[in-house]
Amino acid sequence: MPERRTHAAGETVLETKGLTKIFGGLIAVNSLDLKVHKGEILSLIGPNGAGKTTVFNVVSGIYRPEFGEVFFRGERITGKKPHQIVSHGIARTFQNIRLFPDMTCRENVMAGRHCRSTSGLFSSIFRTPGQRTEEDMIKGTAEKRLRQVNLWKSRDDLAKNIAYGSQRMLEIARALASDPKLLVLDEPSSGLNPRETRDLMAFLQDIIREEDVTILLIEHDMNMVMGISDWVVVMDGGRKIAEEGIPDDIYADQRVIEAYLGKDDEDSTAYDVPAEH
Amino acid sequence: MERTPLNGIGRLASSRQLHIALATAVFLIYPFLVSDYFIDIAFYFGIYTLLGLSLNIVLGEVGLFDLGHAGFYAIGAYTTAILNTKFGIPILVLLPLSALAAALFAYVVCSPIIHLQGDYLLIVTLGMGEIVRLALINNPFDLTGGPNGVFGIDFPSLGPWLVIDSSLEYYFLIWLIVGLTILGLTRLQDSRIGRAWNYIREDETAANANGIDSRSYKLLAFVLGAALAGVAGNVYASKLMCVSPESFSFWESCLMFCIVLIGGMGSIPGVIIGAAFISLFPEIFRPFAMYRMLIFGSAMMLMMMFRPGGVWPRKRGAVKYESLLEGTGRSDA
């Protein structure tokens, strides 16, 4: 088990203040305050429908919050468009993998470079030297990331044709290709077998160690959560039910156990709705 | 069997070059072997290829259902017709102007509707195409000549040095434009813009989450597609020397849609095949008189039955890439 990195060590990378997202009459995220510090892995856990994915979608700009603010490295990014948020340095993956199925793995990873390149219509048509250099850089980064996740050999295969576990890694490689400061992973281990999960954990730890990146994670696999998180935040019903703590404390927290096991008559179906939107 | 990637590239490249050289040779020699009638058929084949290429950007590359593309074609043709007959502006000057007018029109009209998804975009573009056609018929500001259209359009010329007025010269004009367009579009396909279009087609949400401003790229596709359709309109107008609204009906939009889908979405050779099918088939089957459209309809159904992805779909991953980082050409990481 790696040594824990401490809060004090890093500046705040991501901060949400009173973040609230409402769907129809349903409060999916209820004035959530969250802080993610530089260089750490923070896991967001909670039962289905707790509003975790909604938090991700608000942070990455897919949803606009009703109330509250999102700050990224001190800058207010509330209500910015997804594509703008990527260029600020937040890259994400999706709960149910969203690759570009009919394009090659290499092209998939090159997508991550889009926000870091600038060639326009005319330089692309006339193949200006600048554009060519940039293309080489895009391809170079893609190669580097593909090699990192051991998919260089599949570079010319269509994304839909590679194994499920590889697709998960490809999506992470794509997110990493934009050189993000914050990597937001939505259940990266779901559908992976134990070996693949172990590889994934090792990979994430390598990344954290070697690169200037912070990771925010939604995860259901408790082994993984306990294994790699520096901090854990538990959500239920759109609220934070336990202050962020180290995994062992959270594991013992009575409220967390209740949230997961249910207190008999809590209308847990109501929670399911927001994530569907 | 050991497969060396470099060999693969070499083989592919040389056969590709051979094909292009052969095709170019055939296209250069062909018009000198046949009568003007067959040159004209090849000319209209060129027009449909250009139209197919222009719709392919929107429909094939980005996956936007545009069933009103004839509207842009019409804007290009009428811009040429009106400015040439009213102000005597030379056709070749109007070539970029028509493209610009169609592009501007696309920008203004598509901006508010670009967020619509799938079939809703389809019906809105269809409505837009119909609005253009109906407006042309109704002769707004006495500009479009109503159902009669505009007549007396010039042929393209550059002073006394370059005069394009025979079938042969029109043939070369349109295929030169098609050739340049193909060159440009092939380059775009292999650039961050072309890829961005494809990302949007594959999964718009994921594309956005990867930093692609899908709204701008979709608009760009419409604007560029419209500009090319405008160019086609310019050449068509000067070739026919007159334009009338019946040339820009909903049916023309349907034909362009079919060109892209018959050939294969996003595939440039596919567009050429689709355009060949659409423009040559009815001519070849002319002797069948009133049965020819029956055959045409059946052929469309059969093609989709046996080649639902198109006759010549774009093959991704066919070209094997070598490493940029290692420089040795070894492919195994």
Place this chain on the structure above:
Amino acid sequence: MHVILEQIINGLTIGSFYALIALGYSMVYGVLKLINFAHGDFFTLGSYLGYTVLVFGAALLTAHFGLWGALMAALIFAGVSLAIVGLIVERVAYRPVYPAGRLPAVVSALGASIFLQNAIMVVWGPRFQAYPAALIPNVHIQLGNIHLTLLQIVILLLSFVLMGTLYYIVQKTTFGAAIRATAHDRKTASLMGININKVILFVFTLGPALGAVTGIMVGMYYRQISFTMGWNYGLKAFTASVLGGIGNIPGAMLGGLILGVLEMLGAAYISAAWKDVFVFIILILVLIFRPTGILGEKTAEKV
């Protein structure tokens, strides 16, 4: 005032034609997410079949069943024939293509449309065909200053009865619930034990049959049919179904009626020549501000 009332009644008549055709588009779209471009030609074919019965079988039929009987026979014959044609087209043009995605099905549908249209031309010839005059006594009805004909009233009644029946089937019966469930989410519906094939069968028989009946009504109303008329009606009806919310059955009816009335009012108070422009602009505005149509429900994508 009387003029506007008269225009609205005219609009409702033509709107009910659009609505009945739009139902065919909307049902197929709801279940298969396919725009059935051949549907307009189902309508034409129905009209021609009814014409054939009325012209060549009328004497015989009238002798046995009377005028209304002959009319019923034409409606039933055309309806049943088109139900069969609908099934054949589904089998030949859509089923083999559908698994490959929605776009190839668009080309196939256009192909089927061209085929049907030209088949009609080959069989019945390129000329306009005149429906037998005075199938229904040519009675003029004048209410105050409003001019109506008996035929108009019969057509409106029949349309509303048909729409009402369909509405009842779809909204109140178990099978209707199955159709709605399939339209809402095909995958889940089939997991819930709904026989999707049966639903497809239903929409591909009922839609064309409704189209055929509409074809005969159009023939009687205007007394003139042509092999190309399906294209125009199809376009309008498709527009109507999108206006109402495509895939939504009450939406298609509402969309059709609204479109008909809008068209007539546009023609009356703006300009006959610009009325279609007016209709399409309204359509575009509706879709910009309510992208799923008037009654269409919002379905957001799960991210």
Place this chain on the structure above:
Amino acid sequence: MKKFVLLVSVLFLVLGLGSAHAAKDTVVIGLQGPITGAWAYEGQMAKQSCEIAADLINKKGGILGGKKVVLKVEDDAGEPKSGALAAQKLVAQKDVVAVVSTYGSSVCEPASNIYEKFKKVNIGYGVTAVRLTQRDFSYFFRTCGRDDSQGKFFADFVPKKFNAKRIAIMHDNTAFGKGLAEDTRTALEPMVANGQAEIVYFDAITPGERDFRVSLTNLRETKPEVWYFTGYYAEAALLVSQARDIGITCPFVGGNAAINDEFVKIAGLSVAKGCYMTNEPLPGDLPYPEAKEFLEAYKAKFGDIPSSPWPIYAADALNIIAYAVDKSGTTDSAKLAAYLRDEVEGAPGITGPIGFTGQGDREGVPFYLYVVDDQGKIVVSK
């Protein structure tokens, strides 16, 4: 790609060779017309008429001392692009002496540009747009009248006949219908200026539609005393029956495309009877011996006489080409065009003596006012 290009080239070449050249003892005359498409009916009648005309000439021993007239037909599907292709195909065939071309002004326009460029005499038979003969072309002629001659006839004759001052003009937004409507309005202008007439309604309906009640209600509210519709019979029949339904009772006058036997069939006798139209003399009313001979031959072969005037003009276009070739003794285009323009005067035709103005227009095309009688026959109005 390679295979494909080869395939296409081979197909082209086969097709090219397919059009074999005719023997020397014939004179080939082309016919471009809508054999398929929306106007297929007109095109096919024109083809039949030209066949009959050629047969009659050949039976009388042909031209140029025994050469047979041979007809070469190209389909233009009634659309401008196909029209241009058909023209291109005809000019490519050197043995085609001159062309009868075509039905529909917007189809004729691009085609006649091609004929002009390749110096081939082309004679329109169903092309009435005024502008066609205002282009200073040397090789374009027409045997039919122009829109403005009909409009002028209407203005001179119709208001007086019905003692009508309030005139409604309705067109169908097609090239032909709108052209005629505008020319009629122009022709009425002097009468409007001195208060003898008033145009109370001037608007379009959309062709291909079936419901015109709205436009008709508007028309009814203007209380016209005569109503002129310049479009085609398909819409005309609907218009009249719907107009009678909503209580419009004033006389209906159609242009020369509005009334024929189909019109009577669709509208029904009770509605159709008493409807008028301005028209060139119908085939049956032509007093000339050529007409009698032609119509008998046509009837013998096809069972009926043509139901519209245009095919007859096509036959006359063929006749005048044959006449000019025979009399001038040349098949050279330039000489032939000059001969047609300058020398032909009162040549015998089915539709009466044929001659051309300097612009290529037919000289003196007569118009009649027709009416549908109680039996549904279209007869000259007394």
